[in-house]
Amino acid sequence: MTTSILLAFITAFAVIAFFSGRRRSVAKANQVGGTQQLNSLPFYHGMLAVFWCVIPCLIFVVSWVIFDEYIIENLVITQLPEAQKNLSPGEITLLVNVVNNIVAGLSDTQGQALYLIESAHYLTSLRANSQMALTVIALSLAVCGICIAWVKIKPELRARNHVETIFKLLLLICSCIAILTTVGIVVSVIFESVQFFKQVPVTEFLFGLHWSPQVAIRADQVGGSGSFGAVPLFVGTLLISAIAMIVAVPAGLMSAIYLSEYASKRARGIIKPLLEVLAGIPTVVYGFFAALTIAPFIRDAGGWLGDTYLFELMGFSLQVSSESALAAGLVMGVMIIPFISSLSDDVINAVPQSLRDAALGLGSTHSETIKKVVLPAALPGIVGGVLLAASRAIGETMIVVMAAGLAANLTANPLSSVTTVTVQIVTLLVGDQEFDSAKTLSAFALGLMLFIVTLALNIYALSVVKKYREQYE
Amino acid sequence: MNNLKVNDEGFEQREPTVSKKTTLDLVNKTLAKRYRAEKRFKLYGIVSVCFALLCLVVLFTDIVGKGHSAFFQTYIKLDVNLDQVVLGISDINDPDEIKYANYQKALRESLKLIFTDVKGRSDKRKLNALISTGASYQLADKVKENPALIGQSIVLDVLADDDVDTWLKSRSSGAEGAFTGRLTTKQLAWLTTLIDADRLEQKFNTVFFTNGDSREPELAGVRSAITGSLFTLFVTLLLSFTIGISSAIYLEEYAPKNWITDFIEVNINNLAAVPSIIFGLLGLAIFIGLFGMTRSIPLLGGIVLSLMTLPTIIISSRAAIKSVPNSIREAAYGMGASKMQVILHHVLPLALPGMLTGTIIGMAQALGETAPLLMIGMVAFVVDIPGALTDPSTALPVQIFLWADSPERAFIERTSAAIMVLLAFLITMNTLAVWLRKRLERRW
Numbered sequence: 001m002t003t004s005i006l007l008a009f010i011t012a013f014a015v016i017a018f019f020s021g022r023r024r025s026v027a028k029a030n031q032v033g034g035t036q037q038l039n040s041l042p043f044y045h046g047m048l049a050v051f052w053c054v055i056p057c058l059i060f061v062v063s064w065v066i067f068d069e070y071i072i073e074n075l076v077i078t079q080l081p082e083a084q085k086n087l088s089p090g091e092i093t094l095l096v097n098v099v100n101n102i103v104a105g106l107s108d109t110q111g112q113a114l115y116l117i118e119s120a121h122y123l124t125s126l127r128a129n130s131q132m133a134l135t136v137i138a139l140s141l142a143v144c145g146i147c148i149a150w151v152k153i154k155p156e157l158r159a160r161n162h163v164e165t166i167f168k169l170l171l172l173i174c175s176c177i178a179i180l181t182t183v184g185i186v187v188s189v190i191f192e193s194v195q196f197f198k199q200v201p202v203t204e205f206l207f208g209l210h211w212s213p214q215v216a217i218r219a220d221q222v223g224g225s226g227s228f229g230a231v232p233l234f235v236g237t238l239l240i241s242a243i244a245m246i247v248a249v250p251a252g253l254m255s256a257i258y259l260s261e262y263a264s265k266r267a268r269g270i271i272k273p274l275l276e277v278l279a280g281i282p283t284v285v286y287g288f289f290a291a292l293t294i295a296p297f298i299r300d301a302g303g304w305l306g307d308t309y310l311f312e313l314m315g316f317s318l319q320v321s322s323e324s325a326l327a328a329g330l331v332m333g334v335m336i337i338p339f340i341s342s343l344s345d346d347v348i349n350a351v352p353q354s355l356r357d358a359a360l361g362l363g364s365t366h367s368e369t370i371k372k373v374v375l376p377a378a379l380p381g382i383v384g385g386v387l388l389a390a391s392r393a394i395g396e397t398m399i400v401v402m403a404a405g406l407a408a409n410l411t412a413n414p415l416s417s418v419t420t421v422t423v424q425i426v427t428l429l430v431g432d433q434e435f436d437s438a439k440t441l442s443a444f445a446l447g448l449m450l451f452i453v454t455l456a457l458n459i460y461a462l463s464v465v466k467k468y469r470e471q472y473e
Numbered sequence: 474m475n476n477l478k479v480n481d482e483g484f485e486q487r488e489p490t491v492s493k494k495t496t497l498d499l500v501n502k503t504l505a506k507r508y509r510a511e512k513r514f515k516l517y518g519i520v521s522v523c524f525a526l527l528c529l530v531v532l533f534t535d536i537v538g539k540g541h542s543a544f545f546q547t548y549i550k551l552d553v554n555l556d557q558v559v560l561g562i563s564d565i566n567d568p569d570e571i572k573y574a575n576y577q578k579a580l581r582e583s584l585k586l587i588f589t590d591v592k593g594r595s596d597k598r599k600l601n602a603l604i605s606t607g608a609s610y611q612l613a614d615k616v617k618e619n620p621a622l623i624g625q626s627i628v629l630d631v632l633a634d635d636d637v638d639t640w641l642k643s644r645s646s647g648a649e650g651a652f653t654g655r656l657t658t659k660q661l662a663w664l665t666t667l668i669d670a671d672r673l674e675q676k677f678n679t680v681f682f683t684n685g686d687s688r689e690p691e692l693a694g695v696r697s698a699i700t701g702s703l704f705t706l707f708v709t710l711l712l713s714f715t716i717g718i719s720s721a722i723y724l725e726e727y728a729p730k731n732w733i734t735d736f737i738e739v740n741i742n743n744l745a746a747v748p749s750i751i752f753g754l755l756g757l758a759i760f761i762g763l764f765g766m767t768r769s770i771p772l773l774g775g776i777v778l779s780l781m782t783l784p785t786i787i788i789s790s791r792a793a794i795k796s797v798p799n800s801i802r803e804a805a806y807g808m809g810a811s812k813m814q815v816i817l818h819h820v821l822p823l824a825l826p827g828m829l830t831g832t833i834i835g836m837a838q839a840l841g842e843t844a845p846l847l848m849i850g851m852v853a854f855v856v857d858i859p860g861a862l863t864d865p866s867t868a869l870p871v872q873i874f875l876w877a878d879s880p881e882r883a884f885i886e887r888t889s890a891a892i893m894v895l896l897a898f899l900i901t902m903n904t905l906a907v908w909l910r911k912r913l914e915r916r917w
Contacts (some may be wrong), residue, residue, distance in 0.1 A: 026794025031765050069765045164813045168727055175720030175728075178740040178787070181780050185751055188758030251521045271522055273907070278529050280903055282841025284870040285536070285892050288877050292885065293535050332527045339527070363500075365507050367514035388746060394749020399842035402877060422750055422844070429757065447754045451747065458746040 003065060006135055010061070013142040016053045020146060024153045032155055040160035045149075048159045051166050053145030057138050064134050072126045079122060081115050088337025095193025099123055189451055192444030199438045200228045205445060207231065211408035211419075213428060213439045228442050230449070232408040235323065236418030240400060241393040243329025243414055244336055248393075249386055251333075260342070260348045263377055279338035287402030290331035291323075295403055298327050302415060321417040323405035329414065330366040332399050340389045347381030347465075348374060350472055380468040388462035391454040421446045536896070539695070540889025546678035546691060547638040548630035549604055549667060551583045553612065555623050565623050569615060576609040580631065587670070588663060597661055603667075604634035607680075607692040630676065635690035635883035637664060641673060642886075652881060681890065686857040686872065690883035693876070695891050697855045701771055701866030702840060704859060705851075708775020709782060709839045714832050717786030718821075721828070724787070725794040726816055745784035752781045753848025761849060768850035769865040777845050782835035789831025793824040826913030833906040837899050845868040869895050 025045035038045075049229050060259045073096055077085070084095060095116070102112065102120040153159070197205070208229015255275070259268050302320030320326075359369040375382070405417035406427060428443035557565070559582055560574040581601055585591070591600050608631035615629065616622055636654045640661075643652035653661065667673050684694030714894045720741075728734040756777035766773050785885075797820050805815040851867050852875060859866035867875070871889065876888040888899070 048583055066764050109514055160811060164811060165811050168723070171719045171723035171727060174716045175723045175737050175787075177780075178720065178737055178783065180784070181744055181755070183742045185747065185755045185761050188755050188762075189751070251524050254518045254521035255525055258515070258522055262515055262518055263522075271526070274529060276902075277903075278525060280837060280841075280899055281532070282843065282870050282895065282899070284841070284843045284873050284877075285532075285896070288873065288888060288892060289532055289535060291877065292539075302833060334525070334532075337525050337528075365511045367511045368507070368638055370514070391746060392748075395750065397748065397750045398874065401844075402874065422748070425750060425754070426844065426847055428755075430850075430852055444758070446756060447751060451751050454746065454748055454751075455743060459742050462746075464743055 002131075003061070003134075006061065006138060008140060010054060010057055010142055013057075013139070013146065014050050017049040017053035017142075018046040019151060021153060022046035024049075025157075025159070026148055028153060029155045030410045032393035039156050039158050039165075044163045045153050045157070046161040047163045048157075048166075049146065049149035049153070051163070052149045053142050055166075057141040060141055061134065061138050062128075064138075066128045067310060068134070072130060075126060076119050076123050080119065083106070084115070095119075103127075105216070132317075161264065179240045185451065189444050192441050193448040196438060196441035196445045199441070199443075204228060205230050205442075209410055213424070213442055215425060228438065228445075230421075230446065232410040233419060233421045233424055233446065234449075235410055235412070236404070236408070237394055237420040237422075239412060239414065239418055240325050240329045240332065240404060240420055243326060244376040244393045244396075245334035245386070247330055247333025247392060248336035248340050248389060252389075253344050253382065255337070256341045256348060257370060257375075260345050261366070261374070267323045275338040275341055278334070279342070281335075282401070283335065283396060283398040284375060286331050286335050287398040287400075290327050290399055290403035294331055295322055295324060295327035298324055298330075298415075320415045321405065323403065323417040324415050325418045326404040326414040327424045328400050331397055331403065332393055333464065335396070336389050336393055340385055343385030343388065344378070344382050347378045347385060347468070350469065351377045352472055376470075380464050380471075383463035384461040384468065387457050387464070391457035391461070394457075395422065395450060395454050397426060400424050421444060421450050427452075522813055535567050536889050536892050540886055540893045542642045542893075543681060543886040543890035544678050545642075545675040546680060547633040547641050548674055548676055549633050549637075550628060550630055550672040550674065551580065551604075552586065552626060553579055553583045553629050554586075554626045555579060555616065556582075557624055560623065562623060565620060568617075571620055571623075572613070572787070574616070576612040576616070577822045580604060580612060581754030588666070591663075596659065596881050599657060600663060603634055603637055603663065604632050605658060605691045607687075607688055608632050630674070632680070632691050633673070635881060638882045639671075640664070640689055641675070646732070652882065681887065684865070685858055686875070687856065690879075690881050690887055693884070693887055695869065695872060695894055697858045698867050698869045698872035698891070699894070700858050701774075701851070701855065702868040702870075704771035704862055704866065705774040705778060705846075705868055706836060706840060708772055708862060710781040710832070710836060712776065712779035713782045713786050713835060713839075716834075717783050717832070718828055720783075720787050721790035721794055722816060722821070725791050726812070726820070741784050741787050744780075745788065748844075749781055749842055750844040750848065752777050756781070756845060756849040759763055767863065767865075769853045769867075771851075771859065771866050772862040773849050774846050774851050774868065777849060777864075778839040781842065781845060782839045785835040785838060786828075786831050788823070789834070790828040792913060793827025793831065794820060796827065797823045823915070826909055826915075829913075830906045833902050833909070837902040837906075840902070841870055841895065841899060843868075843874055845872050847874070869898075 022042040022045055025038060025042045026035060031037045033182065035042070076096060076099060077092060081090075084092070087095070098112070099116055099119045100123070102116065103123050135141040208227060209231050210227045210229045211232050212227050230322050255271075259271060263271065298319045299322050306319070355373050355377055356369055360366075364372065400420045400423050404420060404423055406415050406419050406423065408419050408424075409416055411418065425443045425446050428439060428446075532702055556579070556914075557563075559579050560576065561578075562570045562574050565571055581597075584600055584604070585597075588600060591597060611631055612629060615627075636656050638653055639654055640656055641664075656664075680692060681694045684692055685697030687693040720737075721861070724734065724737065756773060760773055760776065761768055801819050801823065802815050805819050811819065848867055851871055853865050853867055854875075855865060855867045857864075873888055873891050873895065876884045876891065879888075
C-alpha cells in the first residue's frame with residue numbers, strides 16, 4: 001500500500017472516529033438522562049476521538065517515512081561482505097547506489113558482482129517489509145485510538161477542555177515552524193560551512209583575492225588550483241548592489257514623496273497599483289530583460305560612444321563587457337524602485353499632519369516643508385527601508401545569474417564583468433556535484449556569509465523602523 | 474502670499490522698525506527662487522514616477538514584442554502518399570507495425586515530389602532538414618488515429634523546422650535583412666519555391682501549449698512546466714495556508730506576552746527578508762541531504778516554497794485578524810462561547826477575506842520564484858508531463874531560465890512567450906486578490 005493510499009485510509013478512519021465518538025457520547029448521555037447530562041457538546045467528543053485516532057498515527061507515519069530509508073540503507077550495508085565493509089564511506093555510498101539502481105531496474109543485473117545482486121534482493125524485501133509494517137502499525141494505531149475514545153467517552157468527560165488545549169497546542173506548533181525554519185537554515189549553512197573551513201582556512205576565504213573553485217580531482221590535473229578567496233565575489237556583489245541602489249533610492253524616494261505629498265487621490269489610485277505590478281514581476285523576467293535587452297543595448301551604446309570623436313580625443317577606448325555589472329545593476333535597481341517607494345510611502349504617511357501644518361503655517365513652501373520637516377522626521381524609517389532594499393539587492397539571484405558573468409574579476413569598473421555571491425552559489429550547486437568536496441561546500445560558506453549579512457541588515461533595519469514607528473504613535 | 478503682505482504691513486504700522494522691512498524684502502527677493510525650487514522638486518517627483526512607469530512599459534513592450542510571434546508556427550503543406558510499401562507496413566491491422574512504420578520516409582518522398590530536381594546526398598539531407606523532426610510523429614499520430622488512411626494520399630500541414638520558422642517570421646516582419654541563421658542559399662531558394670506554391674503557412678501554435686520541453690524549439694512547449702508549477706503551488710498552498718493561518722491565530726489570539734512569542738515574531742519578520750536562495754540551500758541540506766527526499770519533485774519544491782511564503786501569509790493574516798473589532802469577540806464571549814468557538818465561528822470567517830488576499834499574493838510570489846527551485850534540482854529537462862507530486866518536474870519560471878540560456882534564436886521568442894504566460898497567471902492572481910480585497914473586506 002503506498003503512502004498516499006495509507007493517508008486516505010487514515011482520513012477515512014478520522015471520519016469514522018468523529019461520528020462514532022459523537023454517537024457514543026449521545027448514547028452514554030441517554031443512559032443517564034439525556035444529552036443535557038453531557039459536560040461538552042457531542043461535537044467535542046467527536047473531535048477528541050479524531051485527535052486520539054489521528055495524531056499518534058500521523059506522528060508515527062511521518063517519523064517512519066523520514067527514517068526508514070536511512071535504516072534500510074544501514075541494514076543493507078551491514079550485510080555486505082566483510083571486504084566491502086572496510087571500504088571508505090564514499091565507496092560504500094557508491095555501492096549502495098549501484099544496489100539502488102539494480103532495484104529500480106536502471107542497471108543491468110548482468111555482470112554485477114553476486115553480492116550486489118543479493119543486496120538488491122535484500123533491499124527489495126526490506127522495502128516491502130517496511131511498507132507492510134508501516135501500514136499495519138499505522139492502521140492499528142488508528143483503530144486503537146477509536147477504541148480508546150469508545151472506552152473513555154463518558155458524559156462527565158471534559159471533552160471541550162481537552163479539545164481546546166489540543167487545538168491551542170496545534171496552533172503553537174504551527175507557529176513554531178518559523179523558528180524551526182530559521183534553525184534549519186542556520187544548521188544547514190553552518191554545518192556544511194564548518195566542513196568547508198576545515199579544508200580551507202577562514203582567513204583565506206574572507207581575505208583571499210583569487211576565486212577559482214575548480215578543485216583537482218587527480219593530482220596531475222591542470223588548471224584545478226582550487227583557490228577560495230571570496231573577496232572578488234564580495235566586491236562584485238557590492239558593485240552591482242551599489243549600482244542598483246543608485247538607481248532605486250532617488251527614483252523610489254522621489255516617487256514616494258510625489259505620491260504621498262503631491263499626487264491627487266485619483267493619480268495615486270492609478271500609479272500605485274502600476275508600481276505594484278513592477279514589484280510583482282518575477283525576477284527571472286527581469287533577468288531575461290537584463291540579459292537580452294539591456295546588456296546588448298549598453299554594449300552597443302558603449303561601442304558607439306567609444307567610436308565618437310570625444311573619446312578618441314581623450315585617448316581611451318570604451319570596452320563594455322556583454323555581461324556588464326551595469327546592466328544587471330540597472331535592472332535590479334528598477335526592480336527595487338517599488339520596494340523603496342512603498343516602504344518610504346508608509347513612513348512619510350506616518351509623519352503627523354501637525355508637523356506639516358506647522359511648517360506651512362510658518363510660510364514655507366510645500367517642497368521646503370518636505371525637505372526641512374517631513375524628510376528629517378521620516379529619515380530613520382527611510383534609512384530602514386533603504387537598508388531592507390539593500391539586503392534584497394545583495395540576496396537577489398536570478399537577475400545576476402542571467403545577466404552578470406561568471407568571471408571573478410576584482411574590479412570596480414561597472415562596465416566589466418563581475419560575479420556575485422549568489423551567482424557562485426547557483427553555479428556551484430546546480431548540476432552534478434560531488435558532496436563533501438571543497439567546491440560544493442564553498443557554496444554553503446557563501447550562503448552563510450549571505451545569510452549573516454542580510455540578517456544583520458534586516459535586524460538593524462527593522463529595529464530602526466520599529467523605533468521610528470513608536471516615536472509617532 | 475498676498476495675505477502675508479497685508480498682515481505684515483498691518484503689523485508694521487503699529488511697530489515700525491527697520492529690520493522688519495528688510496526681512497520682508499528678503500522674503501520677497503527669494504520668493505521667485507523658492508517657487509522655482511518648489512516647481513523643480515515637484516518635477517523630480519514626476520520624473521521619478523514617469524521613469525518607473527516607463528521601465529514598466531519598456532519591459533512589457535519588449536517581452537510582448539519578442540514573444541507574440543511564438544504563438545504562431547510555420548507549417549509546410551505536403552501531399553503525403555501513405556503508401557504501404559513506403560511505410561513498410563505489411564499488415565494494416567497490426568498496431569505494432571503501424572506504430573513503428575517509416576513515416577519519415579513517407580514525408581521525404583512527398584518532399585521529393587515537390588523538388589524533383591534535388592539530387593545528391595547532402596542536398597537531400599538539407600531538403601529534409603526543412604521539416605521538423607517532430608513531423609513524423611505528427612503523421613504517426615494521424616495514422617494511428619485512423620488506420621484507414623493507409624494507402625491513400627492526404628494533405629498534411631507538417632511542422633517546419635525552427636530555422637524556417639524564424640526566417641519566415643523575420644522576413645514578414647519587414648526588417649531589411651531576414652534572419653537566415655543556419656539556412657543555406659539553396660534551402661532559401663527551396664523555401665521561396667514553397668512560398669510561391671503557397672505551401673508555407675502560419676497557424677496558431679498549439680504545440681507550445683500541449684508539449685513538454687524539447688531540444689527542438691518547434692517542438693518545445695510549456696505544458697510540463699505549467700503542470701509542474703501547478704503541482705508545486707498545490708503543495709505550497711496546502712502547507713502555507715494551514716500553517717500560516719494557524720500561526721496567525723495563535724500569535725494574535727492565544728500568544729501570551731513572553732519571550733517565546735517575541736522570539737517567534739522576530740523569526741517571522743526576519744524570514745520575510747531572507748534571500749530566497751537561502752531557502753534553496755535549506756532544502757538542499759535538510760530535505761535532500763538529511764531526510765533523503767528525492768530531488769526535482771514538486772512535493773519538495775512545494776515544501777521549500779511554502780517555508781518561503783509563510784512569513785508573507787502570517788503577516789497579512791495577522792493584520793486581517795487584528796482588524797476584526799474586539800466587540801465581536803466580547804459579544805460572543807458574553808453569549809457563553811468558548812475561546813475556540815469565538816475564533817472558529819466569528820473571528821475566522823470575518824478575517825478570511827483578508828487572509829485569502831494575503832495567501833493569493835504569497836502564491837503569486839511562489840509562482841514566480843526560481844532560485845530555490847534551482848537549488849533543489851527542479852532544473853531538469855522534463856519532456857513528459859508530470860502526473861504526480863513525486864514525478865520529476867520543472868516549473869514555469871525555471872523553464873524560462875532554461876530556455877533563456879538556449880542558443881537557438883527561436884527559443885528567444887518562446888522564452889518571451891513563456892514569460893507572457895507566466896505574467897498572465899500572475900496578473901490574474903493579483904487582480905483576484907485586489908478584487909477580493911475590495912469586494913469582501915469590511916471596514917469597521
